[in-house]
Amino acid sequence: MIHGRLAAPAESGNRSLLPNARLVARREYVEKIRSRAFAVATLILMTVAVAASLVPIGLRAIDRGQTTRIGVVSPDPATTARVIDLISAYLNPVPPNVDPATVRPGYVLDAEASLQAGLADIDANRLDSVLQVTVGAGGGLDFTFHGNDGPSSATIQRLQVATFGAAVVEYAQSLPHTGSGPTFHTPSFQVEPTDAGPTISPIDPSVAGGRTLLASIMIVLIFITLTVYGMWVATSVASEKASRVMELLISAATPRQLLVGKVVGVGAAGLTQYLAIIVPAAIVLALQDPIATALIGPADPGEAPLVGLTLPILLAFGAFFVLGFLLYAFVYAAAGSLVSRPEDIQQLAMPLSFVSMAGYFAAIFGMTAINSRFVEILSFVPFFSPYVMLARVMVGQVEPWEVGLSLALLAASIALSSWFAARIYGAGVLLYGQRPGFRTFLRVAIRPGG
Amino acid sequence: MTLAIDHLTKRYGGVVALDEVSFSVEPGEIFGFLGANGAGKTTTMRIVLDILRADSGAVTWHGRASTELPRRTFGYLPEERGLYPRMRILEQLVFFAGLYGVPSRQARRDALDWLERFRVPELAGRKAEELSKGNQQKIQFIAAILHEPEVVLMDEPFTGLDPVNVSLLRAAFLELAAQGRTLIFSTHQMEVVESLADSIAILDRGRLVTAGSTREVRRRAGRPVVRLGVEGDPELAWAKALPGVRSVRPGSDITELTVAAGTDPQSILHAALARGATVTCFEVADASLEDVFIELVGRTDDVEPATLAPLAVESAA
Numbered sequence: 001m002i003h004g005r006l007a008a009p010a011e012s013g014n015r016s017l018l019p020n021a022r023l024v025a026r027r028e029y030v031e032k033i034r035s036r037a038f039a040v041a042t043l044i045l046m047t048v049a050v051a052a053s054l055v056p057i058g059l060r061a062i063d064r065g066q067t068t069r070i071g072v073v074s075p076d077p078a079t080t081a082r083v084i085d086l087i088s089a090y091l092n093p094v095p096p097n098v099d100p101a102t103v104r105p106g107y108v109l110d111a112e113a114s115l116q117a118g119l120a121d122i123d124a125n126r127l128d129s130v131l132q133v134t135v136g137a138g139g140g141l142d143f144t145f146h147g148n149d150g151p152s153s154a155t156i157q158r159l160q161v162a163t164f165g166a167a168v169v170e171y172a173q174s175l176p177h178t179g180s181g182p183t184f185h186t187p188s189f190q191v192e193p194t195d196a197g198p199t200i201s202p203i204d205p206s207v208a209g210g211r212t213l214l215a216s217i218m219i220v221l222i223f224i225t226l227t228v229y230g231m232w233v234a235t236s237v238a239s240e241k242a243s244r245v246m247e248l249l250i251s252a253a254t255p256r257q258l259l260v261g262k263v264v265g266v267g268a269a270g271l272t273q274y275l276a277i278i279v280p281a282a283i284v285l286a287l288q289d290p291i292a293t294a295l296i297g298p299a300d301p302g303e304a305p306l307v308g309l310t311l312p313i314l315l316a317f318g319a320f321f322v323l324g325f326l327l328y329a330f331v332y333a334a335a336g337s338l339v340s341r342p343e344d345i346q347q348l349a350m351p352l353s354f355v356s357m358a359g360y361f362a363a364i365f366g367m368t369a370i371n372s373r374f375v376e377i378l379s380f381v382p383f384f385s386p387y388v389m390l391a392r393v394m395v396g397q398v399e400p401w402e403v404g405l406s407l408a409l410l411a412a413s414i415a416l417s418s419w420f421a422a423r424i425y426g427a428g429v430l431l432y433g434q435r436p437g438f439r440t441f442l443r444v445a446i447r448p449g450g
Numbered sequence: 451m452t453l454a455i456d457h458l459t460k461r462y463g464g465v466v467a468l469d470e471v472s473f474s475v476e477p478g479e480i481f482g483f484l485g486a487n488g489a490g491k492t493t494t495m496r497i498v499l500d501i502l503r504a505d506s507g508a509v510t511w512h513g514r515a516s517t518e519l520p521r522r523t524f525g526y527l528p529e530e531r532g533l534y535p536r537m538r539i540l541e542q543l544v545f546f547a548g549l550y551g552v553p554s555r556q557a558r559r560d561a562l563d564w565l566e567r568f569r570v571p572e573l574a575g576r577k578a579e580e581l582s583k584g585n586q587q588k589i590q591f592i593a594a595i596l597h598e599p600e601v602v603l604m605d606e607p608f609t610g611l612d613p614v615n616v617s618l619l620r621a622a623f624l625e626l627a628a629q630g631r632t633l634i635f636s637t638h639q640m641e642v643v644e645s646l647a648d649s650i651a652i653l654d655r656g657r658l659v660t661a662g663s664t665r666e667v668r669r670r671a672g673r674p675v676v677r678l679g680v681e682g683d684p685e686l687a688w689a690k691a692l693p694g695v696r697s698v699r700p701g702s703d704i705t706e707l708t709v710a711a712g713t714d715p716q717s718i719l720h721a722a723l724a725r726g727a728t729v730t731c732f733e734v735a736d737a738s739l740e741d742v743f744i745e746l747v748g749r750t751d752d753v754e755p756a757t758l759a760p761l762a763v764e765s766a767a
Binding site: 019020023024027031240243244245246247248249250251252253254426430 | 496499501502521524526528530531532533534535536537545546548549550551590593594
């Protein structure tokens, strides 16, 4: 009953962060998770992610189906024949306990009369590429590859190994039975692009700079999530303002409790969606090789492993994802508190999107000059470090203390931005009908009461 | 041991929202807060709640600054009603009470109890967006008091309610006051204030015009109303000429005369009798709150606010 329970003035105020921030976070989380839009988006993205993680298997399967035809020319037909035998055996390995007759070769090597004839065959689409063998003065072999494969393609990488083997065998056979022979000439291997002719898939995702690809994917993921989940926070604050429930909230809880609760609640919902999307895809990726074996047979000895993920990379990704989100989310929340209608957020959030985009591009383009001073500096600057330091971890050389320092700076800036955001939020949520703009934002940050 | 509003001043840019406003509310009182739109009522309430800081001045409750009081001391019904549109009513009430530190089981029980008393138990499982305005308002009232605050501030709690709900809300007011809670509410419905408020304050453009017990304020206006009925003479045209009579409002049988301060109402009766009239009705009453309000606030713009200043000083003292 309500009678006679006039509470004595509570001694401990409810101005400490925790119980209320937790209540706000839980409400936020439950509402988000229960919404149909959330379920639909998660399901669609989950499907896309699983499909995307099956792409490498698909590419390998397509690779398998193709036969790469290579013409071989050398000054001497006998040498040509020996080189073809050796390289062909290397490129078309027969798995143990398998009848060689049942294995369809991935590479077919044929002798060509001359380089011109070979290049003509490439033009005529009868060959994919030509391997030119030259014999040096000491009998040592050198190789030139004529074709359009990129320098990192699987064909070229395997040919380099195979030609080295062929050179060793040639050298061994040229040695006299007694006494010392000529010293071993390390074969050179050059790539001559042929502009004409069919292009063999220039990027081979399973091999081509696997780390760079993975880094790009992670940076894109961080960019998307920081922007999308940050907007969730801003929209959520703005709609509380628009529905006027804010005035009740702000009289019951402090701005800091509301702000932290909101950011954590939305962040947890985002993380849930994230895991729902990533986990099935990661399982597919982790089981890539067994799945590939089941679908398209065992991996060839020369094929690169499909997954480049390691635990430290995952940890770095997780840390930069979570901290980066927190930093951006507090600023988004402050922005959301300044608009009267959710539709106005886009305008106010624009400068923040530009900052985020700058970090994203710095990281993506920085990967080509990963060890430059500029990239190094940016990797410590909060707002940019979630992108740039992650890129450095993935494709550059970075000391553990550098990562630690970058994370510490990020954490410190989160503390600062949450304090500023609480100031703006406390004043902003009661502002109605003002033109939202960057100037209001700054003015309120400097003088919340004004 | 009161809620003391002490020289509050608040400016928004160049606009003075509150100008040295002082008054006090006794514990257990029902306090009516009056003023035209934009007079500064909401700003005052927000400062009391510490969701807005005054430029100068202070608010204390039992001697403690409101900025140091736990938030659960106060309950608030904002002027702009707002609930989470897609959240179920019972969940919302439990959530808001939770923010004030009420355990969810207790909040749930009390919320259901109040819904029952407002005759809307079926709303517990509904979403706020499905509710009528009147019902949303009842839910907001429950949200304001579920944590059993010592002081409840309500901005226009009666607007938009039908007569049945007004009387339910009145009953709730009286019950809360009987429990010793202090209730402060703003309204434009003068008859509600007259019948419910122990004390009132009137604000005009950020300045306190008058404050005190309702009866005292009405009396202090010093312009009693005389209701006079004379057989066969509904117009009472002669009364306008009497000294001290400011206005004559003829009704069907009774005519209302407003009298200047210091005029003895009995002189009107004497004048009527002296004319040989048969007086059927003679009544002296304090000015209605509506009259007081219009008198103090509803002036036209060519009247300088300075003419009201002496009264403001007197009542603030």
